[in-house]
Amino acid sequence: MGVTLDGWVSDAARTFPVGEVSPTAQNLLSATEQALYAGVAQCRPGNRMGDVSAAIQQVAEAAGLAVVRSLVGHGVGRSMHEDPQVPNYGKPGRGPCWRRGWCWRSSP
Secondary structure (H helix, E strand, O other): OEEEEOOEEEEOOOOOOOOOOOHHHHHHHHHHHHHHHHHHHOOOOOOEHHHHHHHHHHHHHHOOOOOOOOOEEEEOOOOOOEEEEEEOOOOOOOOOEOOOOOOHHHOO
């Protein structure tokens, strides 16, 4: 679902199971939600993009899943799919540093 309001966009993707789902499907649903929240928890000043990506990867792999390396998470703002691109895999301590009040568009 996406919304544009006063020139700003939002983007959210959720999966809602309908009826009874298999244990495999439930594992996928639970693990991907946990991976999202693990990644979001790393989006704080002083951390790096790799910290976010590694947290996502760790949760997915601990649940017996693999990440899709050709797809990324992304920022939103005045348009959809803005920087930063957020890989679902990575190494902690690498990549751009998150800073309070910093905008990816204004980065050098």
